[in-house]
Amino acid sequence: MGRFGFTERYALGLAERGSHPPRGLWELWGETTTKSYYDWNTYRFGEYGAFTKYCTAEWMGLNGFTDNKTTLEPDDDPATVNMGGGARTPTSTEWEELLANTTNTWITQNGVHGVKFTSSNGKSIFLPAAGYHRFGDLIGDDGGGFYWSSSIYAEDNPALAWIYFFAGDDRHMEGGSREYGYPVRAVKGSGSTPSQGGFDANGASNALFSVSATKKIHFSRGNLQYKASTGTWRFAESQLDYVGDANAAISATNSGWIDLFAYGTSGWNSGVEAYMPYSASWDFQDYLRNVSLTGSYAEADWGWHNAISNGGNQTHMWRTMTAAEWQYLLGRSGKWGLATIGGATRGMIILPDNWTTPGGVTWTAGNATYGYYDDNIYTASQWQQMEDAGA
Numbered sequence: 001m002g003r004f005g006f007t008e009r010y011a012l013g014l015a016e017r018g019s020h021p022p023r024g025l026w027e028l029w030g031e032t033t034t035k036s037y038y039d040w041n042t043y044r045f046g047e048y049g050a051f052t053k054y055c056t057a058e059w060m061g062l063n064g065f066t067d068n069k070t071t072l073e074p075d076d077d078p079a080t081v082n083m084g085g086g087a088r089t090p091t092s093t094e095w096e097e098l099l100a101n102t103t104n105t106w107i108t109q110n111g112v113h114g115v116k117f118t119s120s121n122g123k124s125i126f127l128p129a130a131g132y133h134r135f136g137d138l139i140g141d142d143g144g145g146f147y148w149s150s151s152i153y154a155e156d157n158p159a160l161a162w163i164y165f166f167a168g169d170d171r172h173m174e175g176g177s178r179e180y181g182y183p184v185r186a187v188k189g190s191g192s193t194p195s196q197g198g199f200d201a202n203g204a205s206n207a208l209f210s211v212s213a214t215k216k217i218h219f220s221r222g223n224l225q226y227k228a229s230t231g232t233w234r235f236a237e238s239q240l241d242y243v244g245d246a247n248a249a250i251s252a253t254n255s256g257w258i259d260l261f262a263y264g265t266s267g268w269n270s271g272v273e274a275y276m277p278y279s280a281s282w283d284f285q286d287y288l289r290n291v292s293l294t295g296s297y298a299e300a301d302w303g304w305h306n307a308i309s310n311g312g313n314q315t316h317m318w319r320t321m322t323a324a325e326w327q328y329l330l331g332r333s334g335k336w337g338l339a340t341i342g343g344a345t346r347g348m349i350i351l352p353d354n355w356t357t358p359g360g361v362t363w364t365a366g367n368a369t370y371g372y373y374d375d376n377i378y379t380a381s382q383w384q385q386m387e388d389a390g391a
Helices: 078-083 092-100 244-249 295-300 323-330 380-388
Strands: 103-109 112-118 124-128 132-134 137-139 145-154 157-167 170-177 216-219 224-227 232-235 336-341 345-350
Touching (some): 092 145, 092 157, 145 170
Antiparallel strands (some): 112 124, 132 137, 157 170, 336 345
């Protein structure tokens, strides 16, 4: 299951650490001085198709150059160079966490339009709608905000870096071309972001996974499970756990766990005959059909309708991914493959957006349509390395 954001972990995060550089500083990505003209001809690291730094794809590098750098180094970070004192440009992950863990409102402050972010502890920051520079012009001043992150947008298109965009009620992350002049909002310190791998107290992965050009999710710690005798929902404690043959004991009084569910059987009465998680009718017409588990039928989604006991224990914290999101997730180049773990458990491994294969472990990705379970054969300790890295 995918979950958007956390409710507690970053209550004292970026909203506390945000610094307040003067309004009116616009930089090309990776530049440390302002320009009078903004395009590829004035960019210090080459141009589109001929990059000399921060290039992860041969077709985008000068004479096939790559360095696989995906995050600004301190010497290229305008916040670090110009402000010192531990200041830096926030990563795309930190922007995502700010969005997920604060309320944000379009306001006018001291005559300036922008967005105010308020955390659960009442602390807030304000981002002015400073617009952006393109060629010699300032565009969108007082109408929209475009703020750089320190992160390359995608490994197969290093011409873009992640930016945070807002205008009125619209707030999202997107890719911004590196030769545009966007503002930088600095943060200070190394950040409170946990390691790439592992899961938080609500069972959400620390690692982030893109499911569209503007949306990222956290996965749950394991597959969803249900015990009918107590009406309890939980996530499996391990990503490797599954119930298997014990699902055959499915019934309204079963005291064991199940993890195979018919479509739309969250326990919410959608008007069909079979809507309980223990429903086991052989007649497909008894089940919810021809609708998505969104909108009027969102409550038919198992994670949305129910409180997951080890997943925050609140309703409406989790949901099931859409088909389009699965397609986008698995369409990321090199980010999925089949594997056998511990000599017995077969399955699919999905890698997060920011991935580095651990030392001493090999990785073979599936291609566009297929893979094999012997593509990646891991011992339990090797899988632990992969999981610790965010897989």
